[in-house]
Amino acid sequence: VNYASAAEVRCGAEHCITCSDEAVAMEVLELDGERELALCQGEDGLRASVEIALVAPVAPGDVLLVHAGTAIAIATAAEARR
C-alpha cells in the first residue's frame, strides 16, 4: 500500500492499522522459533512477520488474530478447547 497521499491512506486503510480494537485474522505459514516470529498470510493474500510471544506455541495452519504486528489470540484455540 502506498501511503503517499491522504486519499490513499483512507482507501488503503481498509482495516485501520492503529485499530482501536480491530485485529486481522492471519494464517500461520512458517515459524521462526528462535526470533519468536511467524510468517503469516491474511485473507487479502498479504504476508507479514508476526510477533508470537503472547500466544506461543503456535503451529502452521493456526489462524491468529494479529494487531499492530503482534498476535493477541489464536482463533483456533477455542475450536481446540471444544
Next chain:
Amino acid sequence: MRFVDEFRDAELGRALAGEILSLVEPGRHYKFMEVCGGHTHSIYKYGVDDLLPANVELVHGPGCPVCVIPMGRVDDGIALARQPGVIFTCFGDMLRVPGSNGSLLDAKAAGADVRMVYSPLDALRIAKANPDREVVFFAIGFETTAPSTALTLKRARAEGVSNFSCMCSHVTIVPPLRALMESPDLRLDGFIGPGHVCTVVGARPFEFIPADYGRPVVIAGFEPLDILQAIAMILKQLRDGRCEVENEYTRVVPWEGNLRALEVMAEVFELRAHFEWRGLGFISHSGLRLSDAYAELDAERRFSVPGVRVADPKACQCGEVLKGVIKPWECKVFGTACTPERPIGTCMVSSEGACAAYYNFGRFAREREVV
C-alpha cells in the same frame, strides 16, 4: 478464510435480522452503544444498521484511539519530531491528526524526519538501522495495542538499543466508559463490548456495567453476523429481565483474557493519575505511561516536552460524537469544512472514527433516505 467467511453469510444475516425484529417491543426505543471504532467501521461497511428495525439505534462510542488523542498531545509529538537528530515514528492515521499548528504530516513537509510504521517493532528496526539518531515511537491505542508496545520495549532493552524511546499515549477502555455512564445527557440500553480489547483484558473488567449501572454487555466480534448476533443477545437479556456480561466472541475471547499480555503490560506500564481525552476532558487513571523500571526508554523523560493543554477547535463537535450525543452528520462541519482529506476533528481522520466511517459508507444510504 476460516473464521471469517462463515460470519458474512447473507442467509444467516437475514435470519438474524428476522430474529431481532421478533425480539423488539413495538413502541420501545432501544439505544445500544458499540464501544469500539472497529465495530463502527463494520456497521457502516456492511450496512448492518439497514438490517435493524427503526426503533433500534446504534450509538458510536469512544473506542477509536486516534480520535481520543487531544490536540496538546499532537503538539507534543510535533515538538519532539522537530528536535535535531530525532526520527519520529507513528502509525499512519496519527500523521494526519491536526494539532494546534498543523499535523505531523505538515511537520514532515517542513523538514522533520517523521516516518510511518505498521508496528512498534518496525520503529525498533529503524532505531537499529540508525544508531547515530534518536528514534521515538508515538505509542497510541487501547489494550489491544499496548502489549505490542510493551513487547517492543522489552526487546529494545534486551537487545541494548539505547537510541530508542517511546512517547506513551496508550489509554484504557474502562474509565471512559464509566465516565460515559455518569454523563447525564446519554441514556443507553446496552453495550456491544469491544471484542479485541477483550482478547487481552478478558470479559471481567466489564462486569461493573451490569453491576453498577444495570445495563447488559455482549462482547462481540467484528464480522456482520457477530454484530447482529450480539444485538439479538442484548435484546434477549432485556426481554428476559437479565443483565449480565455475555460473550458472543468465544472463538477468540477467553473470559480471563490473555494473561501473558497482561503480565508484560503490568511490567512495562503504570497508570497515569490523569489523562486528557479529546471531547471527554481529563479522566483519572485512564492513560498509561512507562513504569519507573522503564524510565530510560520514556521519551517524555528523555526529551523536554511542552505538555501544553490546547482547547479543541470551536467548530469541532468530536466530543459529542465520541459520547454518542450527536450523530456524525449532525456536526456543523461534517462533510463540508471537515472531510477525510482535510480533517478538523480527529473522528474524521482514522478509518475507524465514526465520522470517517460514516463519510465513507453511510452517507450514501442516508442520501437515499433523505431523498
